[in-house]
Amino acid sequence: MEMISTVLRPEFADLAPVEVFPGVTSHLDRPYATVLGFRPLMLDLHIPRHPVTTPIPVVVYAHPGGFFAGIKQMGPWRYLLDAGFAVVSIQYRLSGEAVFPAAVHDVAAAVRWVRANADHYGFDADRIVGFGSSAGAYLLSAMALAGDGSDLVGDAGPHSQVSCRLAAVVEHYGPTDFLRHDQDAPADIIELMEGPDSTLARFFGFELSSRPDEVERGNLCRLAHPGAPPFLIVHGDHDRRVGVEQARRLHRALTAVGARADMVEIVGGDHGSPHFDTPSLHERTLGFLESVLALPLQR
Numbered sequence: 509m510e511m512i513s514t515v516l517r518p519e520f521a522d523l524a525p526v527e528v529f530p531g532v533t534s535h536l537d538r539p540y541a542t543v544l545g546f547r548p549l550m551l552d553l554h555i556p557r558h559p560v561t562t563p564i565p566v567v568v569y570a571h572p573g574g575f576f577a578g579i580k581q582m583g584p585w586r587y588l589l590d591a592g593f594a595v596v597s598i599q600y601r602l603s604g605e606a607v608f609p610a611a612v613h614d615v616a617a618a619v620r621w622v623r624a625n626a627d628h629y630g631f632d633a634d635r636i637v638g639f640g641s642s643a644g645a646y647l648l649s650a651m652a653l654a655g656d657g658s659d660l661v662g663d664a665g666p667h668s669q670v671s672c673r674l675a676a677v678v679e680h681y682g683p684t685d686f687l688r689h690d691q692d693a694p695a696d697i698i699e700l701m702e703g704p705d706s707t708l709a710r711f712f713g714f715e716l717s718s719r720p721d722e723v724e725r726g727n728l729c730r731l732a733h734p735g736a737p738p739f740l741i742v743h744g745d746h747d748r749r750v751g752v753e754q755a756r757r758l759h760r761a762l763t764a765v766g767a768r769a770d771m772v773e774i775v776g777g778d779h780g781s782p783h784f785d786t787p788s789l790h791e792r793t794l795g796f797l798e799s800v801l802a803l804p805l806q807r
Contacts, residue, residue, distance in 0.1 A: 531557055532589050540598070540621035541614065541665035546605055549614055551598040551621070552580055555629060560592030560806045565635035565797075566622055567678075568596045570615050570644025572780060575603045575711040583641060584680075584785035591794055591805045594631060596622050600647060607713035608726060609660045615647045616672040617665030624667040635801050638674045638737075642750070642780065645682025646728070649739070649758075652677050653731035660725065676800045678740045678793060680784055681777075683708075683750050684728040684758040687720055692753035698779075699749065729761035738768040738800040740793060742784065744777020770796055 528534040535553040542548045555564065569585050571578040580597040588595055600614035619636060626633040638648035652674045654660040661672060683689060686708055689701045701708040704715045716723050724730060739762055743755035752773060762769035772792060777783040794805050 529554065529586070529589060533557055541617040543601070543606075543610075543614075543664055546601055549599050549601070549617070550580070551596055551618055553594065553596050553629065554589055555594045556589055556592060559594075559630075561632075561803055562630060563626070563632035564594045564630050565592070565637065565801060565803060566594045566596060566626075566631045567637045567639050568598060568615075568619055568622055568648070568674075570598055570600060570638070570640040570648050572640075572642035572644055573602070574707045575611065575643045576707065577602065578643070583639075583644075585639060587790045588639075591807070592803075593637075593805075594629070600644075603707075603710040608711055609650075609662065611643075611647050612650050612654070612660050612726075613662035613664040615644075616651045616661045617667070619651070619672040619674065620665055620667040620670040623672075624670045635675050635803065636673075637676045637678065637797065637801070639678040639680075640682060641680040641784070642682055645679040646684070648674070649677055649679050649682060649684070649728050650726055650731065652737050653728060653733065655735075660731075674737045676738045676740070676797060678742070678796070679755075679758075680742050681744060681747055681750055681755070681779055684754045686712075686716060686723050686726060688757070689750070689754065692751035692757075694746070694748060694751050696748050697751070729757050732758070732761040732765050732767060734766045736762060736765070736767040738770075738796075740770045740772070740796045742772045742774065742789065742793075744774045744779065744781060744783060746776055747779045749779035768800070 525533045525535045533555045537550045539548045571582040580599050585595050598618040600611040623633045640648040743752045759769050759771040774783045
């Protein structure tokens with residue numbers, strides 16, 4: 509069979525940066541991994557031209573979308589650029605393309621790419637933060653807790669020997685314990701997950717109850733360990749997609765093993781509601797990041 513080249517033509521390999529945000533240099537659609545049989549995976553880099561500190565701390569953001577939708581241009585991360593972070597917003601394979609744990613492999617490959625290219629872009633390889641919403645929050649959390657060498661993390665991408673460790677995780681309204689999702693659901697839940705056509709059945713490729721041991725591989729609470737990076741867990745107390753008890757479970761699991769986990773329950777917050785992009789939450793997040801990264805940030 510004829511081999512298929514996955515190398516970009518040089519004219520497209522390093523396109524000129526653009527200005528999407530004032531004072532920020534953006535490098536759009538940079539390929540970070542090519543998994544044979546799938547589309548190349550892309551990321552966008554947004555880098556402040558006058559950073560508060562150098563090298564520049566980095567936030568790697570994974571978008572929401574129920575594992576089956578969403579694009580890398582989504583997310584409440586704009587304020588992080590003003591605070592002095594570079595933001596790397598990533599694609600990952602959706603559930604219509606590949607099932608668990610493929611998307612975890614993808615976010616790990618993206619973090620490795622960022623660390624491997626840190627010197628080129630002026631990034632601080634020791635201060636890479638994972639930030640995700642909903643599905644993206646789960647993926648980055650699973651990667652951060654499973655750690656280098658895990659089969660959940662895999663070895664996708666051209667930098668498989670580079671570490672995918674994170675200095676901290678900011679987790680917005682993500683699922684944490686899939687087999688207990690429906691148990692934690694509020695009365696007005698939008699979707700229950702036990703069934704062959706549910707969002708989580710598509711993510712795993714099978715009905716959850718048919719292979720519980722495989723589902724438990726991805727249980728964030730079971731992956732918690734004392735060496736976990738610090739977590740900021742943010743969840744609305746009226747989330748109609750992922751009940752707030754899911755976040756409480758992760759918080760309890762992390763604190764029980766001695767890892768740092770800060771929990772913010774947003775009164776009246778629903779799944780992806782405007783509460784997650786407000787000055788008060790921005791300030792709480794920046795305070796957390798200043799504490800765990802030991803860096804001054806721009807207010």
